[in-house]
Amino acid sequence: MNRRPVFLITMLCFGFAFFYIPILSMIVYSFNESRLATVWGGFSTKWYVSLFSNRQVIAALILSLKIALISATVATILGTMAGIALARFRKFRGRVLFSGLVTAPLIMPEVITGISSLMFFILLADWIGWPGQRGFTTVTLAHITFSMVFVTTVVQSRMVQADQAIEEAAMDLGSRPWQVLFDVTLPVIFPAIMSGWLLAFTISLDDVVITAFTTGPGATTLPLLIWSKVKLGVTPDVNALATLMVLVVGLGVVLAGILMSRADRRRDADARLAYQANE
Amino acid sequence: MPAAQAEPFLRIEGVSKKFGSFTAVSDVSLTVEKGEIFALLGGSGCGKTTLLRMLAGFEDLSAGRIFLDGKDMAGVPPWLRPVHMMFQSYALFPHMTVETNIAYGLKHEPISKAAKQDRVREMLDLVQLTQFAARKPHQISGGQRQRVALARALARQPKLLLLDEPLAALDKKLREHTQFELMSIQQRTGVTFMVVTHDQEEAMTLADRIAVMDKGQVKQVGTPTDIYEFPNSRFVAGFIGSITSFEASVKGRDGDHLVLDVPALGAVQARDVPGLVEGQAVTLALRPEKLRITKNRPDATNVVEGQVKDLAYFGKDSLYRITLPSGELVQAHAVNANRGEDAARADWDDRVFLSFDPASAIVLAE
Amino acid sequence: MSKAYKTGWFDRKGWSDIIIGLPYVWLVALFLLPFLIVVAMSVATKTPTAPPFSFGGDYPLLNWEGYERVFSDGLYLRAFLTSVVNAAAAMLLCLIVGYPMALGLVRVAPAWRNILLMLVILPFWTSFLLRVYAWMGLMGKNSWFNKLLTDWWNFVVPVDWAVNSIPMMHTNFAVVLVMVYTYLPFMILPLYASLERLDTTLDEAALDLGSRPHQVFFDITLPQSVPGIIAGGMLVFIPAAGELVIPTLVGNSASPMIGRVISDEFNQARDWPMASAVAVALLVLMVVPTMLYSHFQAKSGGAK
Incomplete structure (x- = not known):
């Protein structure tokens, strides 16, 4: 169409303003001298200084990263298995229940997952004496459970897309079942496994509600720390912390974007190569 | 053709395949001689691909037996059969190069590394892809992919090569050229080819003998001339020409x-x-x-x-x-x-x- | 079309047992079992013991009081209503804002498209909590944004209606606004996916047959994007209806949403049975749109 979609472009501009003005405002106010977080009182970096000297924040960050690393890794292993099972096994006993179990956590409200996990851990402690104290372990277990289904979704859809004949081809060429798994299946779905891991890592790092229910004394993750501060209102040091987190993520996404566009360009070059090979 | 008395190279005996209540292949008996190009010709859903997959070992037989070179194939898993397949989608491993794709089957052969390299070089030469050895499958053209699939299946020197619609993914002009190339490669290697196709012209050009299939049954087996000039049923007469x-x-x-x-x-x-x-x-x-x-x-x-x-x-x-x-x-x-x-x-x-x-x-x- | 995989590596006995069994056992133990505890707890009786519930003994084995209260006590009914209204409002606003954006993304030059798509996804990767928090900074009484809005309000309305500052924080309006902000990408992405697939030659065919551009939109584009609208709507409505963080931070505690009620019953009142009964009721409420959604998906999947 040769008509320029003026209305659509206006809406895009409005939408992106809506997306980014709050974040930009937060970044600007993180350099606010004033203790009153919403009133401008001059430029200062003192909130960043106080942030870096805040042991509590550093400890929470380390705990969050530890939980996210472990839970994302276990969730990726379990989630990949489930994804493979659902994509490749046509029939097995309890398939209906199984596919229900990998979708339900996706739509289950976090509050309900939270109270159910907490009641489970309390009752379990009552029955068998474990877990004696809630904290790192219980939070990690809960995170694995609700993030593995995201991995499953990603892996399953990649498995379904992949040409199933390549597994047969490997078998036809003399590979035993376990060799097919390592030679063909896993390498082909590897990108999906990686993005599943990244998703699980982010979800774990970001979670407030389920963590709040399943944690115990002494195990405060970064989102929980922010949550407890934010409930009391807007404070300049949270602005500073938020700015740092947004910058780290933003940088990561931009980097990923650059890598992706480079991969795009390589794909274009490959297509050209294939086209030239035709002649 | 060898004497009829001798045990045929491939003998398919009363083979049937049922999926639930659906009969995909119904009581098929065929014999194929060594070095032949044999075509299974029929419309979609006639059971030709199912028959091919049973020969490769991907499907169990509901009834009947398959003998290859005198050996009963029952219970032999795909990876132990001296039968290789060229898939309709080619099924090239996307994460490997042309060379490693071709070499993949040799991984399991008890021969020296040098011998494997020689074989791969020989195969690359056979399908004229030596200069593309280091490319990945998505970096070459459709016709070249087809040749990689062929070379990969031939590298282990199978007794029987199964080709599932080998030319279906190629455009018309390339198809004619490739037909003759397939025939010349078959002659040079001497491997028995079993081709599945829905294209009667392709079957007539390629095959020494053709089996026309419909609704899971073999309607007629014969040379292209037999089938065209002396069809035995309205179905065969109408299907060919x-x-x-x-x-x-x-x-x-x-x-x-x-x-x-x-x-x-x-x-x-x-x-x-x-x-x-x-x-x-x-x-x-x-x-x-x-x-x-x-x-x-x-x-x-x-x-x-x-x-x-x-x-x-x-x-x-x-x-x-x-x-x-x-x-x-x-x-x-x-x-x-x-x-x-x-x-x-x-x-x-x-x-x-x-x-x-x-x-x-x-x-x-x- | 899937073929029988009688000899796949995954069909070998030991392999398939491990690959299915491990995640299966995990989900049964850590998801299904806790969920069944909630269901059972919803008919237990609250006691002053630890843990604070009982089945049988001095109390009835099955106590339906929780469910009776859900349907009779105005507090719960109001909370449900607030949740549904807020979530529906957020969903509609997301659609109104998100649809033109998604269509815009499809129509802009390809060179821009990837960058703009990245900008849509970027907020999704940043902390949810911080995105809510960012709006707290804007809606507060003294914030520049609130002042700007207040000035504009006082300028356009009669003098009698003038206010010192627009009350934004701790209102349902704030809840809906922040929900739209946080869930908008969930609406845009499925819409974009369904709009991107559309064949633009259909638009040209319609124009060629005499339709005006706006008619092309309503006759051709909109009907074809219905699956995307439904998917996006579900992705916004379902999490929004059960939301806890947003109403806690910016909502009105006098008219709480249902997530807040569950949390309060559990943590403050320590009434596990009541919290569980409300939770089960919320799930039933959510099952309806989910079933509709999967029904619709199955139908459109079959038509493909």
Whole structure:
């Protein structure tokens, strides 16, 4: 169409303003001298200084990263298995229940997952004496459970897309079942496994509600720390912390974007190569 | 061909395959000789691919047995069968190069590294892809992918190579060229080929023998000539090439000819088919190129008058559609042997005579 | 079309047992079992013991009081209503804002498209909590944004209606606004996916047959994007209806949403049975749109 979609472009501009003005405002106010977080009182970096000297924040960050690393890794292993099972096994006993179990956590409200996990851990402690104290372990277990289904979704859809004949081809060429798994299946779905891991890592790092229910004394993750501060209102040091987190993520996404566009360009070059090979 | 007495290279014996209540392959028996190109020809859903997958070991047999080189294949998993397959999608490993794709099967061979390298080089040379050895599958053209798939399947020197619609993914021009390339590679390697295809021309060009399949059953097995000139059923006659068919009944025999009563054509003489009895209902099938079109009544055994309804000029030949007095339409081909305007050539609405030899008339009981 | 994989590596006995069994056992133990505890707890009786519930003994084995209260006590009914209204409002606003954006993304030059798509996804990767927090900074009484809005309000309305500052924080309006902000990418992405697939030659065909551009939109584009609208709507409505963080931070505690009620019953009142009964009721409420969604998906999947 040769008509320029003026209305659509206006809406895009409005939408992106809506997306980014709050974040930009937060970044600007993180350099606010004033203790009153919403009133401008001059430029200062003192909130960043106080942030870096805040042991509590550093400890929470380390705990969050530890939980996210472990839970994302276990969730990726379990989630990949489930994804493979659902994509490749046509029939097995309890398939209906199984596919229900990998979708339900996706739509289950976090509050309900939270109270159910907490009641489970309390009752379990009552029955068998474990877990004696809630904290790192219980939070990690809960995170694995609700993030593995995201991995499953990603892996399953990649498995379904992949040409199933390549597994047969490997078998036809003399590979035993376990060799097919390592030679063909896993390498082909590897990108999906990686993005599943990244998703699980982010979800774990970001979670407030389920963590709040399943944690115990002494195990405060970064989102929980922010949550407890934010409930009391807007404070300049949270602005500073938020700015740092947004910058780290933003940088990561931009980097990923650059890598992706480079991969795009390589794909274009490959297509050209294939086209030239035709002649 | 070797003596019929010897054990055939591949023997398929009463093989059936059921998926639940659906019968995909029903009581198929075939034999294939060593070094043959054998084609399974049929429409989609006729069971040809299922049969191929049973040979490769991907599907269990519901009934029957398969013997390859005298060995019963029952219970032999795909990775232990000396049978390799070229998949319709080619199924190239996307994360490996052309070279590692071809070398993949050799991984499991108990031969030296140098011997493996030699074999891969030989294969690359065979399919003329040496200069593309380091490319990934998505960096080469469709025709080259097809050749990689072929080289990969041949690298382990299979006793039997299964080709599932080997040319379906190629464009028309490339397909013709590749057909001959496949045949020459088969001749050089001496491997027995079993080709599945829905394309009758492809089957006729490639194969030494063809099995025509329909609804899970083998309808006819024979050389391309057998199948085309002497089809044994209406299905085979209609599937291969085009025909015009007429209801008919056997009137009697005149010497070594069969005399048919064809309501649309009158009395027709045809080559005798043993076993037919007087009064039996049969089908008369006529191939367009076996009919002669003349403006004057010819001196021939079987002649019928008609009027040209449609004609399509293709250059080297023309296709006529001729209305018979009974109202039926007959298709006939005429080669345009003379250049330019030809007074003898029939035109729209011309009254013409169609004639054919008794030997050209196909009589089908089935 | 899937073929029988009688000899796949995954069909070998030991392999398939591990690959299915491990995640299966995990989900049964850590998801299904806790969920069944919630269901059972919803008919237990609250006691002053630890843990604070009982089945049988001095109390009835099955106590339906929780469910009776859900349907009779105005607090719960109001909370449900607030949740549904807020979530529906957020969903509609997301659609109104998100649809033109998604269509815009499809129509902009390809060179821009990837960058803009990245900008849509970027907020999704940043902390949810911080995105809510960012709006707290804007909606507060003294913030520049609130002042700007207040000035504009006082300028356009009669003097009698003038206000010192627009009350934004701790209102349902704030809840809906922040929900739209946080869930908008969930609406845009499925819409974009369904709009991107559309064949633009259909638009040209419609124009060629005499339709005006706006008619092309309503006759051709919109009907074809219905699956995307439904998917996006579900992705916004379902999490929004059960939301806890947003109403806690910016909502009105006098008219709480249902997530807040569950959390409060559990943590403050320590009434596990009541919290569980409300939770089960919320799930039932969510099952309806989910079933509709999967029904619709199955139908459109079958038509493909």
